[in-house]
Amino acid sequence: MVQSVIDYYLNLSEAMHFAKIPELSGDCGATYRMLSAYGSGSLQTIRFEDDMLLILISDYIPKDTFEKISEISEEYLEISRFETDSSSFKIGGRKINQVDKGIYCYVNTQKKTYTHCEGGKQVRFTKIILTKKYFDTFFRVHFGEGYEQSKPVTDYLLQNPNLPELNFVFQQIRDCQAEGKTLRLYLEGKVIELLSLIMKGMEQERQHIPVKLDYRDIRNLKKTVTLMKNNLTAYPTGDELAKMAGMSPARYLLAFRKHYGTTPYEYLKEMRLNQALLMLKNSDYGIGTIAEKVGYHNSGHFARLFKTAYGLGPREYRKVHGIK
Structure with missing residues (x-):
């Protein structure tokens, strides 16, 4: 050892x-x-x-x-x-x-x-x-x-x-x-x-969310995350995700926030933006193509989300790293 x-x-x-x-x-x-x-x-x-x-x-x-x-x-x-x-x-x-x-x-x-x-x-x-x-x-x-x-x-x-x-x-x-x-x-x-x-x-106070989770709940929440991760361009509804988790839509939202500290939409957005970050650095795809590949049909909307998350737009990010 x-x-x-x-x-x-x-x-x-x-x-x-x-x-x-x-x-x-x-x-x-x-x-x-x-x-x-x-x-x-x-x-x-x-x-x-x-x-x-x-x-x-x-x-x-x-x-x-x-x-x-x-x-x-x-x-x-x-x-x-x-x-x-x-x-x-x-x-x-x-x-x-x-x-x-x-x-x-x-x-x-x-x-x-x-x-x-x-x-x-x-x-x-x-x-x-x-x-x-x-x-x-x-x-x-x-x-x-x-x-x-x-x-x-x-x-x-x-x-x-x-x-x-x-x-x-x-x-x-x-x-x-x-x-x-x-x-x-x-x-x-x-x-x-x-x-x-x-x-x-x-330091975010999740413990005040009024829902208790057992092992089965957490396992089912992870199934919905896997679904989102495997197809970033899909737009599953809250009802569809809740059904997969075996919960009512209201309980699913509370349970997701309790376990992950955010909403399903925000979690999906984070996965999309992180994939976009890698594609901007490691591929020669255009901004519009990258936006579509991570689930955004409007490249302007994608650029605004990217700038909010990272502090600079996708074109600025490429410029900083010398990527044309």
Whole structure:
């Protein structure tokens, strides 16, 4: 069993057949290229002086499907954004879980974890690894000594994986072109911003919504989210979603807000805008085409929603990133 999560991830590149690129590496971090016999692409690690925080940025395609096994004794929190859905994992003897696109949160359980990456498919993610010491220091400043450690954070992120603000911060982390100490200063500021946004969301008072949810209710709510996620261009009515969840329309709206902290419409909008963000960066589709692909027939309406969520319009976003 590995003791330190930082050591584990820093040694991971060699185990995954990556070679360091000296001219792109230094004291603040390293950039690796996957050996051609095993695939193509890169992996970047940004290390911080106190070894309580690590950021990983990946974009690679393995030739063959591989399994990565980890067992780390140190307590840590991982917050990631996946831009691909070619990975899966299982913890201990549990069933295999698919990693979907979006925000993902993991608290180390000190159990053996198996991660699978599918051969021939792109693996693109941004990971923030926070040790317990870093995490505790931040949240105790704001919540005091009596806070409930990581559970409220993981619950919040698992229920709200599509928040535009969180996705945008991850995109800024990935796009940062700074180097050396300036890079570390910028990125740690973004990590603090991310944690602050999580804390702000956690402070919303959902407990006053007058509905109690059991396991079956939550499972049925997740079915409606899956329906929306699998077809972003569809416009399911509230009655249709409620019927799928086995609830009355009124109870469904209350239950959805209780569990996810927002309305079904807002949740669908967040998924659409996050998909649009990725398409603006990673495709050459026109604005109108992207709007249609995420369910908006009026590109002007789409642009207004995008600007409200991210602070700049889709064309401005592309201009900032040098995309024509």
